[in-house]
Amino acid sequence: MTSSFRRALLASAFVAPALFGAAAQADPVKIGFLSTLSGPSAPLGVHMRDGFLLAVKELGGKLGGQPTEVLVVDDELKPDVAVSKVKALIERDKVDLLAGVVFSNVMMAVAKPAAEAKTFLISGNAGPSPLAGKACSEYFFSASYQNDQNHEVMGKYAQDQGYKRVVLMTPNYQAGKDSMAGFKRHFKGEVLDEIFTPLGQLDFSAELAKIASAKPDAVFTFMPGGMGVNLVKQWSQAGLAGKIPFLSAFTVDETTLPATKEAADGLLSGAEWAPNIDTPENKAFVAAYEKEYGVAPSLYAAQGYDAARLIDGALKATGGKTSDKEALRKAIASAPFKSVRGAFKFNTNGFPVQDFYVVKAVKRGDGAYVTQTVSKVFSQAADAYAAECPLK
Amino acid sequence: MIEAAAFRQDEPLRRPLRAAALVLVALAAAILVAWAMGNAWWLSFLARVAITATAALSLSCLIGQAGLVSFGHAAQVGLGAYVALIAGEYGIADLTLLAPLAFVVVALWSAVTAALALRTRGVYFIMLTLAFAQMAYFIMQSLSRFGGDDGMALARRATLFGAPVLKTDLGLALAALALLAAALIGFVWMTETRYGLVLRAAKENESRALASGFRVFRFQLYAYALAGGVAALAGVLLANQAEFVSPSYMNWHRSGELIVMVVLGGATSLPGAVIGAAVVLIIEEALGHWTEFWKLGLGLVIVAAVLLRGADLSALFGRARR
Amino acid sequence: MNASLLALQALNGLQYGMILFLVAAGLTLVFGVMDFINLAHGVQFTLGAYLTASFVARFDNFALGLAAGLAAALALGVLLEIAVFRILTRRSHLEQVLGTFGVILVVTDALRLVYGPAPRSLRMPEALSGAIPLMDGLMYPLWRLAIIAAGLVVALALWLLVAKTRVGMLVRAGSTDRETVSALGVDIERLFVLVFVFGALLAAFAGAMAGPLLSIEPTMGDNVLILAFVVIVIGGIGSIRGAFVAALLIGLVDTLGRAFATDVLKLVLSNATASAAGPAIASMLIYVLMALVLVARPAGLFGGNGPS
Amino acid sequence: MSEAILSLRDLDKSFGALRVTRKVTLDVAPGEVHALIGPNGAGKTTLISQIAGSLKPDSGRVIFAGEDVTHLDAPSRAQRGLARVFQISNVVDSFTVLANVVLSALATETTAWWGWGVAMKDPGLRERAFYALDQVGLVERAPDQAADLSYGERRALELAMGLVQNPRLFLLDEPMAGTGREESRRLTELLRTLKGRTPMLLIEHDMSTVFALADRVTVLVDGAVAITGAPDVVRADRIVREAYLGEGEP
Secondary structure (H helix, E strand, C coil): CCHHHHHHHHHHHHHHHHHHHCCCCCCCEEEEEEECCCCCCHHHHHHHHHHHHHHHHHCCCEECCEEEEEEEEECCCCHHHHHHHHHHHHHHCCCCEEEECCCHHHHHHHHHHHHHCCCEEEECCCCCHHHHCCCCCCCEEECCCCCHHHHHHHHHHHHHHCCCEEEEEEECCHHHHHHHHHHHHHCCCEEEEEEEECCCCCCCHHHHHHHHHHCCCEEEECCCCHHHHHHHHHHHHCCCCCCCCEEEECCCCCCCHHHHHHHHCCCEEEECCCCCCCCHHHHHHHHHHHHHHCCCCCHHHHHHHHHHHHHHHHHHHHCCCCCCHHHHHHHHHCCCCCECCECCEECCCCCEEEEEEEEEEEECCCCCEEEEEEEEEEEEECCCCHHHCCCC | CHHHHHHHHCCCCHHHHHHHHHHHHHHHHHHHHHHHCCCHHHHHHHHHHHHHHHHHHHHHHHHHHHCCCCCCHHHHHHHHHHHHHHHHHCCCCEHHHHHHHHHHHHHHHHHHHHHHHCCCCHHHHHHHHHHHHHHHHHHHHHCHHHCHHHCEECCCCCEECCECCCCCHHHHHHHHHHHHHHHHHHHHHHHHEHHHHHHHHHHHCHHHHHHHCCCHHHHHHHHHHHHHHHHHHHHHHHHHHHCEECHHHHCHHHHHHHHHHHHHCCCCCHHHHHHHHHHHHHHHHHHHHHCCCHHHHHHHHHHHHHHCCCCCHHHHHHHHHC | CCHHHHHHHHHHHHHHHHHHHHHHHHHHHHHHHHCCCCCCHHHHHHHHHHHHHHHHHHHCCHHHHHHHHHHHHHHHHHHHHHHHHHHHCCCCHHHHHHHHHHHHHHHHHHHHHHHCCCCECCCCCHHHCCEEEEECCEEEEHHHHHHHHHHHHHHHHHHHHHHHCHHHHHHHHHHHCHHHHHHCCCCHHHHHHHHHHHHHHHHHHHHHHHHHHCCECCCHHHHHHHHHHHHHHHHCCCCHHHHHHHHHHHHHHHHHHHHHHHHHHHHHCCHHHHHHHHHHHHHHHHHHHHHHHHHHCCCCCCCCCCCC | CCCCCEEEEEEEEEECCEEEEEEEEEEECCCCEEEEECCCCCCHHHHHHHHHCCCCCCEEEEEECCEECCCCCHHHHHHCCEEEECCCCCCCCCCEHHHHHHHHHHCCCCCCCCCCCEHHHCHHHHHHHHHHHHHHCCHHHCCCEHHHCCHHHHHHHHHHHHHCCCCCEEEEECCCCCCCHHHHHHHHHHHHHHCCCCCEEEECCCHHHHHHHCCEEEEEECCEEEEEECHHHHHHCHHHHHHHHHHCCC
16 A cells, blocks of 8 residues: 555554553552443442442552552453453553452453463452352452352242242343242242343333233342343332332342332342441441442442452452462452451352341432341351362 | 556556555564564454454455445354354364354355345345344354353364464464455455456446346355355454353444444455454554543544544545555 | 233333334434434434433423423434534445444443433323223333323324425425425425434434333433334335334334243243243344345335335 | 347236336347337336346246246346346446456356456456457547546447447447437447347437437337337338427427
8 A cells, every 4th residue: 555554554563562561560569450331230330349449549549558559441241352351451461460340251251361360350249150169260259249149048038938939030141040040049939930031121011011910929030230220110110019029139239229219119139238237347338438439339339349358458468469379369268358248258169158138228318228138048158059169 | 558558557456455465464563573572462452453353354345345234244253253162062173173164154144144135225234134143142142051141161272283273372363363364365356356346346336237147146145155254264263362252242233343343444445444443443442441431432533534534544544645 | 821911011012112113203214314324313312311311300390301301302413413414414324324333432421421320210200100000910100101192192293294294295205306305496404404303302202201111321222223223124214104013013022022932932842941942032033023024025014105 | 031039029017007018019130220219208218127137027028039038037138148238327437447348248258257367357358348349449448437438438338348248139228318419429320330240129319310220110109019110111100200299309
C-alpha cells in the first residue's frame, strides 16, 4: 500500500508494546481483581469490588503493611475475555495475587491459567463444584462459599418446614442445574416440576401461571441479577406473594432489593451472611460501606471485603512477601483474619467452613430494604465435595 | 500497445497482495519484538489479534467479495471451537485430524444453512443467518455433557504430528499468524481466480451474472461454506488459546463485532479486515485499561469513523497518500 | 395442562406480542420508508423505560412522569436523528449497521454512567396496580391487560393513520417508490423525520409500558431489538399489518413454547431428556419459525406490498 | 425455411389480474433479425424475460434450438447460447471493460470457473475478449472502468459481452434507448455488421433502426401478437398505425 500506511503499522507495532508493557515495576503488592462490571449482572461485580476496595482503603491502602495496588478488570462475563485479561494481569502486570470473580463459568476458565502460573486466586464469590472436588488446587481459596451450599440451605429449610410438594425454577445453565441438585440434597419431598428458563429471560408470566396451577407448598428459585428482579416483581404482581412461600438463593439480596423494594418483602433466601449478623467486625463493615457508597452492602460486598482482609492477614504472616509460595499458602490456609461472618476457617480444599442462614427481605427503619437472618440452618458446615479433593 | 496498457491497468493482484504482505510482516514483526522482549502477554494478545482477524477476514470475504452479509458469523467460529472441544474429549487433539474435521463439519453446517438462507436477499438474508446462529447457540447451550451454558475447559492443547506446537504463547501466536497468512493470501488470490471474478460480479450485479450463464446460487453457497470453514479454523485456535469453549463465543454481539471489524477496515478490502480487527482489539485493550466504560469510547470511535467517512480505514490511508 | 391455563398463557403471549408490536411498528416504518436499518431502535425502548422511571419517581405521578419521560426520550431521539441518523440514511446499509451499532454501545454505557449499574424500577400507576383473579390461585395484573389495550389502540390508530390520511398515503407511497413521492413535491426529508419521530415515540412508549414489569437496565433494549427484527422480517418489511400479525405470532409461540415445550416432549421422551431438550427447543422456537416463514416466503408474510 | 432457432408456443403470463402475455406464438429463423415492436406496456420486456428465463410463463412452451427450455433457469439458457442485452444497461460497473467481457467469456469455457490461475491473465480468455471488443470498437476502452463509459459505449460493451459467448441468439432489449444520435447511428451500423452471423430478436422503438435492420417484424399489442410479417407489410398495416398513432410516434 502506501508509505503513510506502512508508517502507521510500524508505529502501532512499537508504540503498543510500550503502552501495554510499561507497568512492570515490582515495588508495591499488586493484586489483580477480576469482576463483572458491565452488562446486566454488573451490580454483583460492583458490590464485590467495592467491598474489596473498602477494606483496602480502611487499611490505609496497604495490605499486610505493604503499599498495595489493586488492578480492577472487567471480565464482561465472557470466559475467553476473562482468560486473556487474567493472562495480561499475570504476564504483563506481574500481579502477586488474583482475587474476585463473580461467575462460575468465568472462574472455571481462569482458575487453570492462574494455577499454571502459580498465582494464588482468592474467590470473592464463585465456588464451582469441580474446584472444590477433583479439580481443587493449592493455588485456589474461596472467601465465599461452595456454589451448592446456599441452595442446600433452602432445601434443608424446606424439609424442616415440612413442605411436601415444591416447584423448582432456575435459568437453563449449569449453575441452575447445580442449584436444583443442591436443593434436593436435603429436601426429601416431592418435586412437582423443574422449570428451566432461558438465561436472561425478562418475563415470567408463563412460568408463574404454571406454578399457580401446580399449587405447590413452596417454590424454590435461583435467579441472579436482573432476572431475579423481574421474577420478584412479577411474583408479587401475580398475587403469589404471601400465598406460596418463596425460597431462593442469590435472588433476593441487597443488589436487587433497591429495584424490587416492597415486592420482595418477606421473601426468603439462603446465605452465609446478612447485614444484621452480630459481630463487631460486621457492624463496622456495614456502617462503613453505607457511608462510603450510600447503599446497603450485599453478601458479594461482604465476601469482597473478607477477601481483602484475608489477603491482609496472610501478607502480615509472611512479612509482605509473596515469592515463597509455600509460606504464602500456609498463611492463607490458616485464615488469619476476623471474618464479618463470625467463625471462619478453611477446609482442606480451600473452601470455608462456616455457618449458613435463612434470611428474609425486610424494610429497615430508614426505609432501605435489606436481608435479615431468620434462623441458622447449618453450623460450621463444610461442602459436599471436599472429600473428593486430593489435597490434604 | 493497447494490450500492454490493458495489462498495466489489469494487474489486479499486486496491490492487495502488497497490502496483505505488509499487514502480515507487521504482525510478524510485532510477534518477534514481543518474543524478544519476553512479553508473554503481548504475544498472547497478538495471537488473539491474528485469530480474530482470521475470523473477520472470512466474514470480509462474504460481505465484501460475495455480497453476503452474515449476522451470524460468530456461530461458525464458535462451532469450530466446539469441534476442538468435543473432539478433544474423544482424544482427537492433533491438528492433522482436528483441522480438517473442524473445517468440514462447519463448512457443511454453513452450506446447509446457506442453502436455505440464500433463498432470500438483503435484510431477510441477514436475519436468517442470525436465526441459524441463534439455533446453534441454543443447541450448544443445552449440551450439558459439554458444559452447557457455562462452557468447558479444553482437555488439552492441540498438537501437530504429536508435537505440542500450541503449548507455548510463541507457538500459538505463530500458528495463528500462519493461519491468517494462508487465509489472507488465499482469499486475495481467490478473488482474482475465475471463481472469484464471478463471485464479485454476482455481488454487484446478480442479474448480469445470471444472464451470462452463471448459477450464482452455487457460487455463493461455496463461498459461504468456505468462509465458514476458515472461521472454524480460527475457532479451533481460539479454543486452544483460551483453553476454554463456551456458547458465549456464538453470541450475536460477537457477530456484530465481526461486522464492525470488517466494515471499519473497508468492506471490500480483505487486508482491511485484518486492520479493522487489530484496531478494534487495540481500542478495546487500551481503553479497557483506563476505564470500565470503554465501550462508550469504542462506540464513539465507531460513530465518528462512520460519520466522518473514515469507516473505510484503508481508504483513509489511500486518501492520506494523495 | 387444562383449558384455563392454556387461555391464560395465550393472554400472556398476547401481552408480550403487544410490546413487541409497539417496538416493531416504528422499526418497520423507518426501515420500509427510509430504507434505514436502525439497530439503535432498541435504545429508544431503553430510554423510554429509564426516563419514565426517573420522572415518575420525581413527580410521584405516573401520567405526568410518562409524559415527561416520553418527551425526554423523544428529544434524545431527535437529537440522535439530527446528529447521526440523518447522515446515515444516505449511506449504505452496512454503514448504517456499523453506525447504529456504535450508537448502541455509546448510549448503553452512557446510561450506566448516569444511572449506575444497578437495575432500576418503575412503579406502575396506583389505579392499575391491582389484579383480577383469572385462574384459581393466580391473579392477573391489570397492568398487563392495560398493555394489551394500549397495544390494540395503537394498532388501530396506526391502521387509520396509514390507511386513511394523506400522510399515511405518502408513507405508503414513500416505502415503495421514493422518487414518485419527491416528484409530487412533498418534502421527503420532513416526511422521514416525521416517521422516525413517530417510530421512536412508539418504542419509548413500549419501554415505559414494559418498565413496571421489568428490571430497568442499560441492556434491556438488546433482546427486544433482535426480537423486533425477527417480527418485521416475518411480517414483511414496511408492513404495519405484517408487524402486528408477526408480533402476536412471536408472542404466542414464545410464551406457549416456554410454557409447554417440556411437557409436550415428556409425552414422547424420557423425563430427563425432555427437561434437557425442552428449554433449548423453546428458546429456538421463534428462530425456527422465522426460518420456516422466510424459506417459504422469502419476503415475509406481508412483504413486497409496502405498508398495508 | 429451415427450423427456427427460437419458437414460442402459446406463451401466457399474468401478474394478478393483469394478463401481460397472451398466447404468444412466434418463430425466429436462423440468421434472421426479428424485430419486436409495440406501444409502451405491450409486454415486450416481459416476453424477453420469459425467453431468457428470468420469468416463468404460466403456460406455453419456449423451444430453443430444438430443445424445450421452458423449465430451465436463466443460467442454463444462457449456457445454451441465449445472450441478452438488457433494456437498462446492465454491466458490472466496478469491473474494467475488459473484465466484463472476460467474465462473460468465462461462462462458456468448458473448464468452467475452476482453476488456480488469475482469470484476467488467462491468454485464451483475453484473446477472446479483445476479439469481441474489437468487433464493437471498444478496444481502446478495455482498461477503463465500465462505470466511466458513455451510455452508448455501455450498450456496445453489453453487445461485446454477448458476442464473446458466440451466442446462437441475441435478445436485444432497446439497444438504442438513451443513446445520442451519433452513438445510435454507430450501434445500428454495428448491428448491421452482425446481421447474418447471429440471429437477433430485437425490441426497438426507433422505427428507422427497425426498418433498416429487420428481416421480419412482430407487433405486440396488449400482450398479444397483432401481426408478424416483412417490414413493408407491417408498415402498411392499419393496426400498427393505430397502435402507434396513439403513442404519437411515426
